[in-house]
Amino acid sequence: MDGDQAAQMRSLLLALGRRVGRVAVTLWVVFTGVFLALAYVPNPHTATEAYQPRLLYGIYREPRFAAQSEPLVAQYVDWLGRVVTLNLGQMGVGERAVVVREVVAEAVTVTLIHLVPAMLLAIVLGTLIQLLAVAVEYGDASAKTKLFGAAAISVPVFLVAYVLQIYLPGFVIETSGQITDLGYDESTGPFSPANLRAAVWPSVTMGLYLFAIQFRAAGTDLEQYADEPFVKTARAKGVGLLGICRHVFPTRLPAC
Known part of the structure; x- marks a missing residue:
């Protein structure tokens, strides 16, 4: 062994x-x-x-x-x-010289601030919804979610960003009860409260797009389990949706 x-x-x-x-x-x-x-x-x-x-x-x-x-x-x-x-030299910005490596590091940090939460949320939600679609008793639920995933992934990212640019600031201001600037402030660090608020827009944009990709991929991957005997047996025994999901998810994981 x-x-x-x-x-x-x-x-x-x-x-x-x-x-x-x-x-x-x-x-x-x-x-x-x-x-x-x-x-x-x-x-x-x-x-x-x-x-x-x-x-x-x-x-x-x-x-x-x-x-x-x-x-x-x-x-x-x-x-x-x-x-x-990463010895990329220097470049002039206005009247001062900045190290290109520092600019790249800040850009990567800002990208990760909004990309990592968006990716994690998209993976969790996309997979969970498709697992629930497999767990329900309606045989066409997986097919419907697959169709929805195909439609969602076909929406251009720039269109999602444009719609959010119009409606998101108003929603944030109405929710917070004050005027909120969602622009990036270069005079403060990436983790300042203002710049973390500025990450909301790109994070939601990328989160929706990545959710559509994961939703589509998980649907294609999991629909085969909707009519599996162990899923039907679990339903017949009255196992809840989350219980069936706990049965399907380990089955899907590849063996080492």
């Missing part, structure tokens, strides 16, 4: 290693393609008449890599090393 467990563990580690390796190779190919594009595509910002962004005045004006005196391979190794270590 111990030998079987060790073999399963080795198989799991090998599968995980293969996945990590594929991800690493994919990222290397992508970043190599980016380098080649930067090497041979002329930089439009080297021209004097180049478009000046509204906020970024210290834009990157170096010539393409292939036009520089240093060997291209050496530039590639140096560039790839800076990408891996």
Whole structure:
């Protein structure tokens, strides 16, 4: 038995290693393609008449890599090393210089603040509703939820964001009883109360979209269990909906 467990563990580690390796190779190919594009595509910002962004005045004006005196391979190794270590240099914002790594870190933090809760809520609600659809006695419940999931996932995200932009501020103001600014304040940190309130809009937008995806995927995955004998037996014994869900969910989990 111990030998079987060790073999399963080795198989799991090998599968995980293969996945990590594929991800690493994919990222290397992508970043190599980016380098080649930067090497041979002329930089439009080297021209004097180049478009000046509204906020970024210290834009990157170096010539393409292939036009520089240093060997291209050496530039590639140096560039790839800076990408891996996130040594992305500086850029001018107004009259000051900011470290690009800090800008990226703040952007990632702000994204995770609204994306993680949206993803967790979407996974829990989407899976739970589909489990309940399997647990009920009506045979067509799963089919209806599947149809609803297909319709929900076809709604463009920008349309959801536009509708929320119109109605969400009014709802928040009416609920809180005061005027609430839902805009991001760059002068404070990502976890300030104002910026956490600003995360409501993107969080709801992404939550609805991810819910539609999970709802659709869970419906396709779970509908096969609606007519399973153990589900019918549980219904006949008077097991509640949540009890049937507790039977279906472990059955769906893949074995290690």
